[in-house]
Amino acid sequence: MKxxxxxxxxxxxIALLISxxxxxxxxxxxxxxxxAREYFSSQQNYQKxxxxxxxxxxxxxxxxxxxxxxxxxxxxDDNSEVSFHTQNSLYFNQSMGVDVSYYVDDDGWLVRExxxxxxxxxxxxxxxxxxxxxxxxxxxxxxxxxRSFETKLLKFNIDINGRKYEVVTGAF
Numbered sequence: 391m392k393x394x395x396x397x398x399x400x401x402x403x404i405a406l407l408i409s410x411x412x413x414x415x416x417x418x419x420x421x422x423x424x425x426a427r428e429y430f431s432s433q434q435n436y437q438k439x440x441x442x443x444x445x446x447x448x449x450x451x452x453x454x455x456x457x458x459x460x461x462x463x464x465x466x467d468d469n470s471e472v473s474f475h476t477q478n479s480l481y482f483n484q485s486m487g488v489d490v491s492y493y494v495d496d497d498g499w500l501v502r503e504x505x506x507x508x509x510x511x512x513x514x515x516x517x518x519x520x521x522x523x524x525x526x527x528x529x530x531x532x533x534x535x536x537r538s539f540e541t542k543l544l545k546f547n548i549d550i551n552g553r554k555y556e557v558v559t560g561a562f
Contacts, residue, residue, distance in 0.1 A: 439518060440555055443548070446502070446517075448559040450490055451544060453478040459544065461526050469494045470526040472544070480504060481513040492546075494524045500548065522549040 397405075453476045460473045471493035479486040481504050491503045500521045505512040527534035529543040546557040 436550075436553060439550070440557070443500075443517065443555075444557050444559060447492070447544075447546060447557060449478045450474070450476045451560040453485070459528055461528070464493075467523075469524045472526040472546075479506070480515065481506070481509065492524070492526075494521050498522075500524055518548075518550055520551045522552070524548050 451474070454474050458474065462471045462473075463469070464471065471491060473489065473491040475487060476490050477485045477487055478490075479488045480502075481488070486506070489505045491501075491505075493501055493503070495501050495516075498519060498521050499516040500518040502515045502517055503512050504515075525547045527545045527547075529535075529545070534545050543560040544558070546555075546559070548555045548557070
């Protein structure tokens with residue numbers, strides 16, 4: 391009788407099956423780790439966006455020279471455009487009276503437009519891309535209204551890629 395020192399076909403198939411389970415488990419663990427990392431990274435980015443947007447809008451509203459805030463609805467969609475006069479100039483990088491507007495442009499960017507009589511063209515800053523909706527309401531003493539109002543307490547509702555944010559800013 392001859393003795394073979396090799397493996398049988400069944401032993402090789404069992405080893406291949408066990409190896410494939412180990413490889414699939416390792417891949418699954420690696421994939422879920424990468425997905426979790428991307429999710430938490432995107433959460434941090436959205437928190438940074440929210441905090442930066444809140445700070446900018448709050449500085450503009452608090453520094454506004456008067457209480458007259460003008461809000462217009464876009465004729466094309468439900469987005470708002472809010473305009474007011476503020477002492478928070480980003481262009482001049484100082485306290486200087488400028489007219490500021492926030493709106494969503496045709497490319498889906500939330501825009502801050504700053505204008506002053508000595509500027510030849512307004513300074514346009516594209517703040518956030520992929521804005522699905524942008525609405526502004528002012529507090530009239532009892533509730534938030536979407537008409538022009540005389541208040542410095544505003545509620546901004548922004549939908550960015552399906553994520554909804556609500557920024558309440560200003561003062562009485």
